Structures are given as C-alpha cells and as structure tokens.
Amino acid sequence: MNDNILRIAIQKSGRLSEDSLKLIKECGIRFDNGAGKLKTDATNFPAQILFLRDDDIPGYVEDGVAHLGIVGENVSEESNRDVDTVHKLGFSKCRLSIGVLREHDYNNVSDLEGKSIATTYPRLLEKYLSSNNVKAQIHEISGSVEIAPSIGLADAVCDIVSSGSTLLSNGLKEVETIFRSEAVMIASKHLSEVQKDLLDQLLFRIKSVQVAKN
Numbered sequence: 001m002n003d004n005i006l007r008i009a010i011q012k013s014g015r016l017s018e019d020s021l022k023l024i025k026e027c028g029i030r031f032d033n034g035a036g037k038l039k040t041d042a043t044n045f046p047a048q049i050l051f052l053r054d055d056d057i058p059g060y061v062e063d064g065v066a067h068l069g070i071v072g073e074n075v076s077e078e079s080n081r082d083v084d085t086v087h088k089l090g091f092s093k094c095r096l097s098i099g100v101l102r103e104h105d106y107n108n109v110s111d112l113e114g115k116s117i118a119t120t121y122p123r124l125l126e127k128y129l130s131s132n133n134v135k136a137q138i139h140e141i142s143g144s145v146e147i148a149p150s151i152g153l154a155d156a157v158c159d160i161v162s163s164g165s166t167l168l169s170n171g172l173k174e175v176e177t178i179f180r181s182e183a184v185m186i187a188s189k190h191l192s193e194v195q196k197d198l199l200d201q202l203l204f205r206i207k208s209v210q211v212a213k214n
C-alpha cells in the first residue's frame with residue numbers, strides 16, 4: 001500500500017455527494033469524476049477519491065482502506081467504528097427524531113415506555129432511551145420506516161427528519177429530537193506521517209474555504 005497518498009471516501013450518490021465533491025474541488029483538488037467511476041486519482045494533490053455507499057464509509061476508514069471519509073455524524077455515530085472525527089463540514093444538516101401517530105396523545109418521553117419503535121438507528125435510539133430511563137422495544141428495519149405505525153408494525157418511529165414533510169404525509173408528528181447531525185470528516189487512526197501532513201494541508205484548505213464563505 002502506498003503510504004504517501006490520502007484515499008478519501010465520499011458518498012457515491014445521495015444527499016452528501018454534491019457538497020462533498022464541491023468541498024474537495026473548492027480545496028483546489030482536481031480530478032476527473034466521470035459518471036459511474038468508483039475511484040479516481042487527483043491530478044494535482046497526492047489523493048485518490050473513492051465513491052461508496054455512505055454506510056460503508058466508517059468501516060473502510062476504521063480498517064484504513066480509506067484514510068479519510070465524509071459522512072453524516074448520524075451514520076458515523078451509529079456505526080460505532082473507531083475513527084477520529086476531525087472536522088465538522090456544515091452541510092447535510094438534519095436531525096434524528098421520534099415520531100408518533102398524530103392522534104396519539106403524547107406528553108413526554110416516558111410515554112414511550114413499553115412501546116415499539118421502528119428505526120434504522122438502533123444504537124442511537126437505545127442510547128437516548130436508556131439515558132431517559134425508558135424501556136421500549138426497538139424494531140430495526142432497513143428502510144421505509146415512516147410507514148411502520150400506520151400498518152401496525154410499531155407504535156413509533158425514529159428517523160432522519162429535515163423538513164418533517166415525510167412524517168406529516170404518513171400521519172405522524174415529531175415528538176422528540178434525539179440527535180442533531182451534519183456532515184463530518186472522519187479519519188483513520190493509522191495514518192503515516194506523510195498522510196498526517198497531507199491531512200493538515202487539507203484541513204487548512206477546508207477551514208480557509210469555510211472562513212471565506214462566512
């Protein structure tokens with residue numbers, strides 16, 4: 001393996017992709033991102049970009065297959081992988097919230113006691129419930145979480161919300177926010193000295209881009 005380049009993993013296609021690419025470009029790093037490519041070499045910086053599913057990024061960074069990654073804090077925290085969060089990037093802001101059926105008379109978190117909650121974020125939800133001394137059943141499902149209460153699969157949901165319109169259109173109301181997220185840069189704990197130096201250069205450029213925007 002080449003210890004003298006930085007391999008940076010970003011989401012292949014989704015809500016993080018465009019801003020991740022934009023950030024790298026604004027840092028002055030040039031590369032050819034032809035459609036469908038899974039990796040590409042930067043032409044003016046010792047870096048390679050990998051295009052992956054966001055859920056896979058923390059694991060690749062923990063293993064050192066990628067040295068850096070851009071993911072939502074929600075995904076990074078849920079993965080529980082041993083990586084360093086080196087910088088908050090300020091985009092893809094969203095929140096992880098609990099929703100219940102609109103007609104449900106909800107007062108506070110203790111109303112969730114004994115209920116079933118469908119989510120793709122079982123770890124973050126468990127953390128929240130136990131810190132509030134609430135015992136509920138967590139149903140881990142892989143998608144279409146919001147439909148669960150209306151089909152009787154669960155009493156509540158815990159999912160990513162940005163505007164709340166998906167909750168509303170499924171007859172749900174948002175009752176608790178359990179986690180606030182934005183895109184972050186994560187780094188492997190096994191960087192070579194050269195890679196640490198490249199990371200410092202990259203962070204310096206990212207911070208300059210952020211300052212210029214504010």
Ligand code: ATP
Binds near residue numbers: 013054074092160163
């Ligand atoms: P993949 O196919 O890569 O697994 P995905 O469907 O899991 O993609 P996206 O919906 O593209 O993921 O969301 C990626 C990340 O963007 C989320 O983990 C979250 O951090 C953030 N995000 C999700 N929804 C929103 C939203 N509505 N507004 C802003 N950011 C969001």
Ligand code: ZN
Binds near residue numbers: 053054055
């Ligand atoms: Zn994903």
